[in-house]
Amino acid sequence: MEQFSLFDPGHAGELVVLQKGTSSIYTLTDGMKEYGELSYPNDRLRIINSAQHNWNFVPGKSYKPDIVINDTSTGQTIAVVKTSTWGSRITIEFADGQIFKFHRPFVFTKKPYWHNEQFGNVLSFEYEPVHLKLHFKVIPEQSAFKNNDYLLLMTFASVHLVAERRISGFRGMQD
Numbered sequence: 463m464e465q466f467s468l469f470d471p472g473h474a475g476e477l478v479v480l481q482k483g484t485s486s487i488y489t490l491t492d493g494m495k496e497y498g499e500l501s502y503p504n505d506r507l508r509i510i511n512s513a514q515h516n517w518n519f520v521p522g523k524s525y526k527p528d529i530v531i532n533d534t535s536t537g538q539t540i541a542v543v544k545t546s547t548w549g550s551r552i553t554i555e556f557a558d559g560q561i562f563k564f565h566r567p568f569v570f571t572k573k574p575y576w577h578n579e580q581f582g583n584v585l586s587f588e589y590e591p592v593h594l595k596l597h598f599k600v601i602p603e604q605s606a607f608k609n610n611d612y613l614l615l616m617t618f619a620s621v622h623l624v625a626e627r628r629i630s631g632f633r634g635m636q637d
Contacts, residue, residue: 466513467495469610477600479621488621490600490614500618509534510618515611519543519622529622531615540611543619554619562616564623576616585616589624598624 469490477497479488486502498512508519516534529543541556552564554576562584566574575586588599600617 465496466498466511468513469497469614477602477617479598479600479617481597486625488618488625490617498614498618500621508622510615512614515614517615519619529619531619541615541619543623545623552623554616556612560612562612564620574620576620585613585620587617587620 477490477492479490481488488500490497490499498510501509501511503509506521508521510517510519510531517531517540518534520530520532528545530539531541531543532538533540539557541554543552543554545552554562554564556562560578560580562576562578564574565577573586573588575583577583583603585603586601588601589597598617598621602613
């Protein structure tokens with residue numbers, strides 16, 4: 463955890479998530495500092511490491527596509543990402559009751575965002591859906607809440623959702 467800086471989107475420059483080579487490791491950086499990374503050590507485990515926290519994603523079964531996000535040090539559930547069966551509605555519900563909805567205004571949009579009733583749009587992304595490597599530009603809204611853990615989790619949840627769609631899309635193309 464010492465390799466990562468504290469995530470403060472108010473003081474960071476342009477934030478991007480970069481895929482390391484062809485691996486399944488994605489790093490959040492501003493070009494000077496790294497704030498965290500999402501890695502896929504095996505088929506069922508997804509790990510987020512940051513300066514203050516280590517979380518893991520526990521994917522649901524195929525008939526129940528929810529993803530539970532746990533704190534690895536306490537085992538406590540931090541949030542649940544709920545996805546409708548066809549992936550058209552995605553929400554992230556935090557343990558304190560906050561709910562954020564993931565919106566893609568159009569099917570092939572390059573600018574999805576997270577929205578909350580209380581805070582409005584809190585985090586948006588730009589990415590190129592057709593490139594072989596994932597490259598996200600992360601845009602935290604200045605008027606949004608200042609819970610950096612939420613922003614970090616929502617960033618990596620978004621990367622995970624897009625990466626999983628790409629992987630399943632590639633698998634479907636190979637079949």
